[in-house]
Amino acid sequence: MVCSDSGGGFDGLVLGGELMSLRTPLGTVLGLGSAKDGTGHFWGQRLSGMGLLIVGLWFVYALITMPGFSHSDAIAFIGAPMNAVMLLLLVVTMAYHSSLGIQVVIEDYIHGHGLKLTALILSRFAHIFLAVAAVYAIIKIGLGA
DSSP, X not given: OEEEOTTSOEEEEEETTEEEEOSOHHHHHHTOSOOSOHHHHHHXXXXXXXXXXXXXXXXXXXXXXXXXXXXXXXXXXXXXXXHHHHHHHHXXXXXXXXXXXXXXXXXXXXXXXXXXXXXXXXXXXXXHHHXXXXXXXXXXXXXXX
C-alpha cells in the first residue's frame, strides 16, 4: 500500500503493517524533497506556449498585411483597438512564458545558492520591468497621448 501525506506527496510504502520511508535520512533531516510546484510550472509553460502560438500567428499575419513599415504606419497599427489588445496579449504572454523558461534554465544550471537566488530575483524584476514598459508604450500609443 502506498501512503502519502496530506499535501499529496509520496512518503513511503506500508509493508507488513509498518511504514517504510523512501526518503534518505539526510533528505529527511535537510527537508529536501518536492517543492510541489512542478505541475503548475509545467502547465504554465504549456498553456502560455499555446497562447503564444495563437497570438504569434496573428502577429505574423498582421505584419504581412500591414500597408507599410513607416513610423506613421506603426502608430496607426497600434492605434487600432483590436491590434492594441492583441499586442498587449502578446507582450504579457511572452513575458510570462519567457520568465518561466529562464527560471528553469537558472534552476538547472546555476548551482551556487546565493547566485541562483540573485539570478532568479533579477530575472523576475527584468521580466516585470520590460512587460510593464511595453504595456505602457502600447497603451500610450493606443490612446494617442
